[in-house]
Amino acid sequence: ATPTALTVATSRLSRSGILVRRAHVLDTLPRVSRIVFDKTGTLTKGEVAVSSVALLAELSESDVLALAAALEAQSEHPIARAFAPYRQQGLMVTERENRVGRGVSGLIDGHRWRLGSGAWLAPDNQDAELCVYLANERGLVARVVLTDPLREEADTLIRDCRAKGIATTILTGDSSGQAEQVAERLGVDKLVKHASPDDKLAYLRRCGRAGEICLMVGDGINDAPVLAGAHVSFAMAGGTDIAKNSADALLLSDNLQHILTARHIAARCRRVIK
Ligand code: ADP
Ligand code: MG
Numbered sequence: 053a054t055p056t057a058l059t060v061a062t063s064r065l066s067r068s069g070i071l072v073r074r075a076h077v078l079d080t081l082p083r084v085s086r087i088v089f090d091k092t093g094t095l096t097k098g099e100v101a102v103s104s105v106a107l108l109a110e111l112s113e114s115d116v117l118a119l120a121a122a123l124e125a126q127s128e129h130p131i132a133r134a135f136a137p138y139r140q141q142g143l144m145v146t147e148r149e150n151r152v153g154r155g156v157s158g159l160i161d162g163h164r165w166r167l168g169s170g171a172w173l174a175p176d177n178q179d180a181e182l183c184v185y186l187a188n189e190r191g192l193v194a195r196v197v198l199t200d201p202l203r204e205e206a207d208t209l210i211r212d213c214r215a216k217g218i219a220t221t222i223l224t225g226d227s228s229g230q231a232e233q234v235a236e237r238l239g240v241d242k243l244v245k246h247a248s249p250d251d252k253l254a255y256l257r258r259c260g261r262a263g264e265i266c267l268m269v270g271d272g273i274n275d276a277p278v279l280a281g282a283h284v285s286f287a288m289a290g291g292t293d294i295a296k297n298s299a300d301a302l303l304l305s306d307n308l309q310h311i312l313t314a315r316h317i318a319a320r321c322r323r324v325i326k
Pocket of ligand 2: 090091092093094270271272275
């Protein structure tokens with residue numbers, strides 16, 4: 053009866069929008085005691101848009117946005133999408149660098165430009181909102197405030213987790229006040245911000261040593277090591293390929309609520325097997 057129950061559960065999961073990539077998912081899901089969420093692109097839609105630009109040097113807003121768009125042209129980070137509408141022809145970028153968890157940089161007209169987090173480019177600034185800075189060798193050129201709406205189902209999901217006694221964490225590379233706002237607004241139990249991919253992994257290991265079974269949900273390149281290292285992990289279907297390849301299961305419709313659906317189906321399957 054065992055293989056049949058597994059087959060039935062797996063096909064029920066796929067009908068509910070969950071693609072199981074590794075068989076242990078069904079076994080681990082019912083025992084999960086904490087769900088750990090990446091923020092950008094996971095709890096938020098990752099539909100990042102420019103909200104306003106503060107100019108800090110003698111450059112126009114359209115120049116700032118065009119430079120940012122050129123620097124982001126090959127980035128897979130959700131923040132890069134905010135600048136796509138401002139791409140202009142003729143801005144050549146060479147010696148591109150993608151700094152995971154920080155931003156991007158490149159040479160334009162012989163000058164080194166950087167676009168990225170306040171923690172990287174303006175460490176003295178405290179940012180209450182999601183934003184990035186544009187800088188060149190001479191210093192900061194602009195601060196760009198961004199918006200990234202929460203997923204509609206995030207509220208209900210966190211409430212349902214609480215009702216089921218599952219703890220929740222936001223584990224993010226972002227260091228802005230937006231991380232606190234999201235954590236407070238949703239009522240998430242724990243916030244770990246300004247976390248590098250290594251910090252993210254270290255956090256999960258600490259939870260594991262404390263006897264917790266963690267489910268990690270993420271979408272980005274920077275999430276790949278934690279997705280691979282978690283007891284069980286889900287990647288957003290709209291995420292990067294490396295995140296999807298590192299995760300144990302995929303949320304095909306990017307609907308976070310399906311995590312609890314999956315847990316429910318897995319728990320029923322386990323009862324049948326036992
Ligand atoms: P998260 O864990 O929330 O997905 P990351 O670790 O990917 O965040 O990035 C942390 C921060 O680094 C971002 O909030 C942003 O400020 C900056 N950053 C990372 N990648 C980029 C990029 N391609 N362009 C601009 N900023 C970036
Ligand atoms: Mg992310």
